[in-house]
Structure formats: structure tokens, C-alpha cells
Amino acid sequence: xxxxxxxxxxxxxxxxxxxxxxxxxxxxxxxxxxxxxxxxxxxxxxxxxxxxxxxxxxxxxxxxxxxxxxxxxxxxxxxxxxxxxxxxxxxxxxxxxxxxxxxxxxxxxxxxxxxxxxxxxxxxxxxxxxxxxxxxxxxxxxxxxxxxxxxxxxxxxxxxxxxxxxxxxxxxxxxxxxxxxxxxxxxxxxxxxxxxxxxxxxxxxxxxxxxxxxxxxxxxxxxxxxxxxxxxxxxxxxxxxxxxxxxxxxxxxxxxx
Amino acid sequence: xxxxxxxxxxxxxxxxxxxxxxxxxxxxxxxxxxxxxxxxxxxxxxxxxxxxxxxxxxxxxxxxxxxxxxxxxxxxxxxxxxxxxxxxxxxxxxxxxxxxxxxxxxxxxxxxxxxxxxxxxxxxxxxxxxxxxxxxxxxxxxxxxxxxxxxxxxxxxxxxxxxxxxxxxxxxxxxxxxxxxxxxxxxxxxxxxxxxxxxxxxxxxxxxxxxxxxxxxxxxxxxxxxxxxxxxxxxxxxxxxxxxxxxxxxxxxxxxxxxxxxxxxxxxxxxxxxxxxxxxxxxxxxxxxxxxxxxxxxxxxxxxxxxxxxxxxxxxxxxxxxxxxxxxxxxxxxxxxxxxxxxxxxxxxxxxxxxxxxxxxxxxxxxxx
Numbered sequence: 001x002x003x004x005x006x007x008x009x010x011x012x013x014x015x016x017x018x019x020x021x022x023x024x025x026x027x028x029x030x031x032x033x034x035x036x037x038x039x040x041x042x043x044x045x046x047x048x049x050x051x052x053x054x055x056x057x058x059x060x061x062x063x064x065x066x067x068x069x070x071x072x073x074x075x076x077x078x079x080x081x082x083x084x085x086x087x088x089x090x091x092x093x094x095x096x097x098x099x100x101x102x103x104x105x106x107x108x109x110x111x112x113x114x115x116x117x118x119x120x121x122x123x124x125x126x127x128x129x130x131x132x133x134x135x136x137x138x139x140x141x142x143x144x145x146x147x148x149x150x151x152x153x154x155x156x157x158x159x160x161x162x163x164x165x166x167x168x169x170x171x172x173x174x175x176x177x178x179x180x181x182x183x184x185x186x187x188x189x190x191x192x193x194x195x196x197x198x199x200x201x202x203x204x205x206x207x208x209x210x211x212x213x214x215x216x217x218x219x220x221x222x223x224x225x226x227x228x229x230x231x232x233x234x235x236x237x238x239x240x241x242x243x244x245x246x247x248x249x250x251x252x253x254x255x256x257x
Numbered sequence: 258x259x260x261x262x263x264x265x266x267x268x269x270x271x272x273x274x275x276x277x278x279x280x281x282x283x284x285x286x287x288x289x290x291x292x293x294x295x296x297x298x299x300x301x302x303x304x305x306x307x308x309x310x311x312x313x314x315x316x317x318x319x320x321x322x323x324x325x326x327x328x329x330x331x332x333x334x335x336x337x338x339x340x341x342x343x344x345x346x347x348x349x350x351x352x353x354x355x356x357x358x359x360x361x362x363x364x365x366x367x368x369x370x371x372x373x374x375x376x377x378x379x380x381x382x383x384x385x386x387x388x389x390x391x392x393x394x395x396x397x398x399x400x401x402x403x404x405x406x407x408x409x410x411x412x413x414x415x416x417x418x419x420x421x422x423x424x425x426x427x428x429x430x431x432x433x434x435x436x437x438x439x440x441x442x443x444x445x446x447x448x449x450x451x452x453x454x455x456x457x458x459x460x461x462x463x464x465x466x467x468x469x470x471x472x473x474x475x476x477x478x479x480x481x482x483x484x485x486x487x488x489x490x491x492x493x494x495x496x497x498x499x500x501x502x503x504x505x506x507x508x509x510x511x512x513x514x515x516x517x518x519x520x521x522x523x524x525x526x527x528x529x530x531x532x533x534x535x536x537x538x539x540x541x542x543x544x545x546x547x548x549x550x551x552x553x554x555x556x557x558x559x560x561x562x563x564x565x566x567x568x569x570x571x572x573x574x575x576x577x578x579x580x581x582x583x584x585x586x587x588x589x590x591x592x593x594x595x596x597x598x599x600x601x602x603x604x605x606x607x608x609x610x611x612x613x614x615x616x617x618x619x620x621x622x623x624x625x626x
Contacts (some may be wrong), residue, residue, distance in 0.1 A: 123400075124292035124352075125336070125385060125425060125465070129545065130478070131586075132503055136599060141481040141503065144463050145423065147441050 007134065010108060014116035015134045022120075023143055030150025033117065033223055035231040040109060041238075048238070049106060057094045110227075117223035121148050121156035134173075155223035174225040176219035181232035182210035188239050273561025292352055293336035293385060294585040295598035295605060300341045300361060302570055304591055305333035305349075306598050308605055311622070312349040312357075314364060314500065315606060317592040319618030323364030325349065326359065330527050337387040338586065340395070340427070348395055350384030356397050356405075358412060364527035365436060368412035372399050386467070387427035389435070390474065391449050396435055397422035401608060404437060416452035419447055426467040429475075436466035436475050437491070442478050445490060450523065456492035466547065471510045471529060476519060478504025484525075500525060505545035509555060516555050524557055536572045540565060547587045549595065551611045556595050558584030564597060566614060576614030580607045 014036070022032040041048075066088060074080040089096055120208055122128040122145060131144070148156045159174045187208045217225035239245050295308035303316045310329045317574040326333065332353055337537035341351040346367065347359045354373025361440075361513040373382030381401025389396045395409035404418040422441020431491045434455060437445045440463045446455040462481030469476040474495060475487040480503045486495040502521030510518045514535060515527045527534055543560040550556075554575050560583045565623055566575040582601025589596050594608040594617055606620040 126293055128465070128480075129505070143464055144480055256266075 001172075006112075010112040011115055011119070012134050012136070014112050015131070016122050016136045016139055017066070017080055018116055018120050019135065019139045019143060019146075022146060023140065027143075027147050028150065029146050030153070030226055033150075033155070033226050034230045036113070037227050038234060040113075041231065041234050045111075045238075048235075051241075052189075055123060057092070061088065061092055061094055080188060083229070096207060105193050110224075113227050114220065114224045117155065117227070118221055121146055121221070121223065123148070123156045123188035150222075151228065153222045155220055155226065155228075158219055158226055159217065172218055174222055174229065175218040176239070177211045178225050178228045178232070181229055181236065182213045183207075184234045185235050186210060188236060188245055193256045271555065277536070279606070291509050292334065294583070296336060296338035296387070296586040297589050297598040297606065298338040298341055298387070299589040299591040299596070300347075303361075304340045304589060304596050304606065305347055306350060306606055306626070307337055307339055308598065310348070311335065312339055312359070312364075313605075313620075313622055314347075316622050317594060317608070319608065319620045321607070321622065325359050325364045325366065337384055339486065340390050342390050342409070345577075346409070348388045348390070349399075350388055350397060352383050352384035352385065352600060354384065354399075356388065356395075356407070356412070358409070368415070370397075370405070370407060370412045372397060372403075372405060380443075381497065382426075384596060387422070389430055391425045391430040391435065395448065396428050396430065397438065398426065398428060400424065402441075404435070404447070404452075406430065418445075418447050418454070419451045422463075423508060425465050429467050429470050431451075431470045431489075434489070436468045436470060438466065438468055438607075440465065440479055444475060444487060444492065446489070452595040458487055458492035458494065465505050466507045468511055469507045469515070469547075471515075474529070476508050476510070476515055476590075478507055480504070482519075484508060484517060484527065484532070486529075496532035498525075498527050498534070500538075502543075502606070509548040509550050511550045511555065515580040517549075517550055518546075518548065518557050518559075520544065520560075522559070523568070524548075538567065538572065538574075545585045546554060549575065549588045549590055551590045551595060554611070555589075556588055556611070557599050557609040558588045561584060562585055562599070564588070564595065564609060564614070566585075566595075566611075576607055578614045578616065580604075581619070 016037055018032050021035050022029055025031045070084045072080060119131050119134060122131045148154050159172055161172050186209050213228050216227055273470050284565055297304050297306040303322060306313050306371055311324045312335050313324045316322055318511060321434050321470040335349055336352050337350045339347045341347055343503040344594050349357045349362045354371060356370040357366060358368045363368050369560055370413055372384060383400035385400055386398040393408040397407060400423045401426060402420045402422055405414055406416045408415055418440045421443060422439040424439055426438050430449060433449050435449050437447060438568045442459050442462055444464060445457045448455055457481055460479050462479035463479050464479055466478060473489045475489050477485050482500050484498045484504060488495055500519040502519035502537050504517060504519055506517060512530050515529055516522045520543040522539060522543055524538040525534055526536040542558060542563055545560055546553045546558045548557045553569045555569055556566045558564050562580045562582055562584060564578045564580055568575045579600045580597055582599035584597045586598050586610045590611060593611050595611050596606060596608045599605060599607055604619045608617040610617055
């Protein structure tokens with residue numbers, strides 16, 4: 001039952017979108033992943049904007065005099081502080097969980113995309129048998145098997161390091177790109193915090209998340225890493241286009257905290 | 258105060274990141290273990306089944322004779338049905354890129370050959386399709402598209418042929434020519450003596466199973482709703498017969514007919530001369546294997562676990578049994594039994610009486626191997 005819901009709502013549309021894009025995009029699966037990522041970002045754009053607005057409002061509120069007054073007035077009384085802060089949230093129309101929905105949406109998308117990449121590339125008999133069951137009838141069977149090469153990567157496998165024979169050691173380029181773009185993206189989207197504990201947590205986040213995604217990129221199919229890079233670059237571009245990039249904050253850990 | 262200073266969405270990210278890691282790990286964990294399905298081949302008084310970490314020899318009462326390796330080895334996985342020679346050897350290809358030559362009697366290792374080249378253990382050497390025996394040669398297809406020609410007594414590489422695309426099935430050898438199907442839509446004819454290509458034909462769709470050779474023709478089922486007949490000497494297409502669904506298996510040939518099933522659950526009997534449909538049954542359950550002919554019956558295994566014997570003279574159902582799991586690989590016949598490898602946690606092999614369909618025995622490897 002849950003399988004059927006997941007397949008019909010997430011996996012099958014993603015698999016078939018990938019195949020359709022692949023069909024019309026020079027049979028290039030890497031480009032198909034990038035275009036699908038752009039489409040997903042476009043579809044989730046209203047939610048992303050809502051999350052941004054919500055975070056801005058919250059940041060503004062937490063820097064306000066009233067917020068600080070509450071902390072000063074009820075110092076030491078944690079439940080009372082929380083009670084008063086909740087009142088303030090309500091009064092100013094700020095939803096403390098307003099930023100959660102886009103984040104929650106991101107996780108099934110990542111999982112669905114990962115499954116659709118491995119499913120569409122179908123590098124083993126069971127995967128190909130499974131793919132045949134996910135394909136819509138209008139997708140031409142002649143597309144199978146897909147070309148899994150993109151630049152020098154095999155998108156169906158965890159990333160192979162670049163040029164080990166030349167340098168004597170390998171460079172996991174895609175993983176580095178994932179870490180770098182995740183770092184930039186996290187720095188841009190994490191609001192500066194006024195107190196030391198919050199700032200410390202923000203700093204940890206900006207280090208922890210890129211390395212976590214770097215770990216995913218290094219361990220799982222390179223197609224997933226390509227999705228991470230594409231979605232990070234698109235987020236950064238979107239922030240830059242909206243004029244929301246605080247480069248001082250992005251470039252300086254110290255100032256960010 | 259953290260509770261008040263950090264956006265709930267970021268706290269959620271902290272909480273969900275390990276969950277994501279767990280789910281993704283679940284997506285990919287055991288990729289080796291779940292890459293394909295068990296396959297069985299028949300010897301004179303026993304069968305050999307490749308399944309996950311080992312190859313098992315099982316007698317016709319369902320008792321295990323030996324397994325290789327005797328102790329489980331990390332990252333070793335077998336799926337291709339072993340090739341069995343008349344002089345007492347079993348050749349088992351591992352998905353993890355090794356070919357093992359074993360004594361059919363004892364399971365002792367005679368020699369092994371790594372098909373995965375490169376220090377990084379590239380995926381190219383994975384063995385999905387069965388090896389084929391051609392006199393003193395062993396032809397070993399690999400996922401990377403290389404067909405190895407080995408001396409089957411020593412394991413020495415004599416020559417190789419590089420096909421385009423993945424090779425997921427055994428080559429068929431006849432008259433000094435090997436016929437090989439590739440997932441990259443192509444069927445090749447290769448001179449066994451030189452490993453030179455005689456011809457190749459692009460069928461327009463992937464070919465997952467071995468071609469069937471009959472009366473100067475090469476029959477190939479495609480993952481694209483057709484059975485295609487080619488001239489064996491030229492590769493020229495003779496006819497193409499439409500099916501409703503993909504063809505994972507090859508046809509069985511008997512009485513001038515090609516008999517096969519598709520993934521939409523149709524069983525077809527075609528006239529070999531022109532591909533005309535002579536009869537069709539629609540049990541409605543997916544077929545991914547090649548039927549087997551025994552006496553005057555054609556026995557078909559289904560993904561649902563159904564095992565149906567059709568009378569060749571009347572095309573009616575002679576017997577209809579159900580295995581305790583999916584039948585995805587070809588059934589085999591040994592000692593008057595139809596034996597199937599079953600994809601199930603509870604059993605691996607099941608044997609049925611070829612004449613009546615009565616269940617005889619089943620086999621599940623004991624843990625610890």
C-alpha cells in the first residue's frame with residue numbers, strides 16, 4: 001500500500017520524467033538530471049520563497065527590542081520566556097515552523113530522485129526488471145539501456161576519483177564540488193544568530209551539512225552527487241538573483257558567527 | 258538559549274539528516290546481494306544453483322552435496338547459472354568479477370580467473386550471464402562487454418572479444434561460431450577460433466537473454482515487444498513477430514515452433530518458418546525465463562511463482578502448480594523432475610514431477626556457509 005503510494009506519487013513520475021527528458025536531450029542522462037532538478041526547483045519555488053520570507057521575519061523578530069526585553073525580563077524562567085515568545089510569534093504573524101515545509105519536501109525528493117536515478121540506469125537485472133514496471137507505456141523501450149556516462153563519470157556508480165594515474169592519487173572532484181556548493185548554500189541560507197549558542201549551532205550546521213552531503217556524494221551513485229551540485233548551484237543563483245547574498249557572511253566564518 | 262534562537266527548520270535538518278543517511282543507505286545496501294535472481298543448471302544426477310554468496314550442488318532428493326565457497330566470503334555473489342561440462346567440471350561466474358572452475362564431484366576449486374580488471378575493482382568484470390563451453394574453450398561474458406575466451410583446463414586467457422554494451426547472457430556456440438546478445442541492442446556472431454566478428458545486427462532494442470539457435474536461424478527475444486529471427490550465416494533479419502510485452506527469456510524450440518512468454522503473461526507458439534502465431538495462451542502472469550520442454554510438454558515458470566505445463570499437442574494446461582516464490586530464471590529438467598530456482602526467503606530450489614506436477618522436494622541452504 002505505502003509502496004504503491006510512493007511509486008505512484010514520487011518514483012514513477014520522477015523515473016518517467018528522467019526518461020522523457022533523456023529522450024529529448026541528446027540521450028544524456030547527466031543533462032536529464034540537471035534539467036529535472038531545475039524543474040523540481042521551479043515547482044517548489046513558491047515554497048522556497050515562503051521559507052525565505054519566514055526566516056527573514058523570524059530573524060527580524062529575534063533582533064527586535066521586544067524579543068530582547070522578554071529575555072531580559074524573564075531571565076532564568078525558561079518556560080515563561082517560551083510562553084511570551086510564542087505570544088510574540090502569534091502577534092506578529094510569524095510561524096516558527098514556516099521554514100520546515102520546504103525542508104520536509106526536500107527529503108522525499110532526494111530519496112525519490114536517488115531511487116529514480118538508480119532505477120532508470122538499471123545496471124543489474126533486478127533493477128531493469130523493476131524499471132520495466134515503473135515505465136509508462138508511452139516511453140519507448142528502445143531507450144533502454146540508458147547511457148550512464150556524463151563527462152568522465154559513470155552516474156550509476158559512486159564517484160571514481162579523477163586522474164589517479166596522472167597525479168599518483170585520486171581527486172574526488174564531484175564530492176569536492178558537493179561540499180563546496182553545500183557550504184556556500186548553507187552559509188547563504190542560515191541566518192546570522194545574535195547569541196553565542198545559536199551562532200555556534202549555525203556554525204556547526206554550516207560545516208556539518210556540507211560534509212554529510214559530501215559523504216552521500218562519495219558513497220552513493222554519482223547521479224545523486226550531480227543532483228546535489230545542480231540544486232546547490234541553483235539555490236545560490238536564486239539567492240543572488242533576489243539580492244539576498246550577504247557575501248561578508250558567506251566568506252567569513254568569524255563574521256557569520 | 259538554543260531553543261529560542263535557532264530556527265525550527267534547522268533543528269529539523271539536524272534531526273532528519275541522519276534519517277536521510279539511513280534511508281539512502283537502505284536504498285543501496287546489499288546492492289550486490291539483490292542485483293539479480295538465483296539460477297540453476299542441471300548435471301546428470303544433481304543440479305547446481307548460483308545464489309548470492311555461494312554455488313550449491315544439490316542431489317535429486319534435495320540434499321546438499323557441497324557448496325562453494327564452503328565458508329562465506331565477503332562481497333562474493335553468484336547469480337549466473339553455472340556451466341557444467343561432460344568431463345566433470347562446473348564453471349561458476351561471480352557477479353563480483355571472478356570465474357571459478359570447480360570439480361563437479363567435490364566442489365573443490367581447480368582454478369579461478371578474475372574478470373574485473375583495474376586496481377579499483379571496476380564494475381566491468383561482473384558476470385551476470387552464464388559461461389559457455391565450446392570444446393576446450395570457456396566463453397565468459399561480462400557486464401563490461403568483454404567476452405573472454407579461456408582455456409577451460411587452465412583458466413588462461415586465449416583471446417577476447419569486445420562487444421558494445423553489457424552482456425547478461427551466455428553465448429550460444431554452434432559450428433565454430435558463438436552467437437552473443439548485448440544489452441546495447443546487438444546480436445553478434447563471432448568466430449570462436451579467432452574471436453573475430455563475423456557479423457553483428459542491431460535489433461533496435463536490448464537483448465537480455467541468450468539467442469536460440471535452430472535450423473540456420475538465430476532467435477532473439479527483445480526488451481521491446483518482439484521475437485526476431487536472423488539468418489545464422491549473415492545476421493539478416495528473416496522475420497520479426499510482435500508480442501504484447503517485453504521478452505526477457507528466449508524461446509524453447511520444438512516441432513517447428515518457437516515457444517516463449519512475455520512480461521504481460523502471454524505464452525506464444527510461433528511457426529519457425531515465418532513467425533506466424535500458431536497458438537497463444539494468456540495466463541496473465543509475467544514470464545522472464547525460457548520455457549523447458551520435457552516429454553510432450555512445455556513447462557513455463559512465472560514471476561508469480563506459477564509453474565504451468567502445457568500439452569504440446571493440444572496446447573491445453575496439463576498441470577499447474579505454484580512454487581513458494583517468484584520463478585525468474587529458467588526451469589531445468591533432471592531425472593524426470595522439473596526443478597526451479599525460487600526467489601524467496603523460505604526456499605531456494607523446488608522440484609516437481611515432470612509428468613504430474615506433484616511437488617517432490619525443496620531445498621534451502623543451511624546458514625553458516
